[in-house]
Amino acid sequence: MVSAIKKFMVDKLGFNPRLSLIIPFLVFAAFFIITPLIFIAIKAFSPISQVENGDVIVYDNYNLITSPELWLIILRSIWTGLVAAIFALIVAIPYSYVVARSTSSIFRFSSISLIISPLFILTLVRILALRGVSTAISGNEILLNNEFFLIIGMVYLYLPFAIIPLYSVFIDMPKNIVNSSTDLGNNYFQTFIKVIIPYAIKAILSGFVLIFLLSATSVGISQKLLPNVAQTQLVGNTIDVLAKPSNIFKVASASNIVVIVLILMTTAYICIYFIPRLIMKRRGFKNV
Template identity: 30%
Template sequence: MINFPTKQKPKQKSKLNFEFFLGIPFYVMIIILVLIPIGMMLLYAFTKTSTGLISIQFTLDNFGEFFIQPTFVSSMIESIYLSFISSLVSLLISYPLAYILSRRKKITQKVIMALITSTMFINSLLLAYAVRSIFEIVGNSFFGDKTYFLGTDFAIITGMVYLYLPFMLLPIYTHMTKIDKNLFESASDLGANKTQTLIRVIIPMSLSSVLTGFMMVFLPASTTLVITKYLGNGQRKMIGDLIDLAIKNGKFGYGAAIALVLAAILILMVSIIKKVDKYEGVLANEE
């Protein structure tokens, strides 16, 4: 019996080694930009250094200092409230806009998206100052006081929506364009009108992009410094201002504790919202 030579399959081990070495730059960036900063923040938040000899002691005083002061707790609540409203307004604007754009011609989609996302390439300081100038002109023209709107919830929410709207629109629009157009025809064949198709098909399948966009707006909005400086008129203090003030005063542990409290709230919100999303991964599985 003659044994013919067979092709040897490439070893799985060498493939894994190649993929590992290919991803080394990514692993290094993750360690430097993510793991090390998070580790330092945890170290500062849960420890304190004693005077004299250098020593590190475990403590919860940084968190206690935050929760026992009503002013700081109220600033946290106000930050979450304003950020949530800003995210909600951005969603109410972005979702129908993304749906309408996804149904238009490709050239129309590209032009409109380029116009909307063009603000992402402009410095946030310039954008905030531009919004402030508009409020000053309107306030001076109609109320005789250019600071009439500054420091109000309306001014802060308007500024946040203007700055962070593209971060809400992009993930929703991208997800909308990937939804199979045959679903619209199938829903129509089954007797569903456009409203029913939107409520029963499109919205459930796009919840994951809504979650992504919501968090992409909520996180920077809750920690912003620019909006409160230019539109808050120095009268409003949010979480970003508290962290900035703590760091400037050399209270790194206290600033890290505030950041961890905010991160815990965000993680809790993500966990709650993800339970609502029953269609996460549907498009990925279809692809």
């Protein structure tokens, strides 16, 4: 019976049996990704009213969206996320390349373990440890209350997410690619720009997007890392403050902000990840 159904689905309906492997993910996505987003959208676009002294007062859900302070926070989140992603790649690309091309297995194992091991420590503990060490070095906690220190914290927390995909690409890169480039007269810097970077462009873009999204939408970094969170607030903190179940008006405002941030981050993801790949494909690069 089962084989007959399978044959009917394959021969008559053209169903690929391998597609059944994504069914668990589709079920998970339907319950834990799509359904929450639908509820957030409904909460964001549904008008909220309250009766006071016999009068019906309609709450303006979009009042906070027009606030210049909110857009300043969103722009700060995007700015710090972009800078943190750039700094992380500046560190991750040469580090992962040197480690991957090393002939010593002990050096490769210890170097990757040094990067992966902090992931087993609670993020909050790592943030507080970085704040404590930085305070001891600077001698004044107030000096840490700036965007530069916030970016350092983002790079420190999310650097492994850039190194791991780059290392997995560089470890399998054929050595004759670099040798062929040097035989054609390119120096090491030209080889790095013309050969190594295009070869790992997928991992570079993936790491950049991942660190950007994690940094721009972070909640705990600015709350626990900076002495005065109100001075350098990110959009994740704003949503966290407003999303209190006891206040339906603030929940509605938080839902609106979530929708805006989702649109902005999706647009940024398309611009950062797909547009460079499209440009490189049109220029003849095949490894994209």
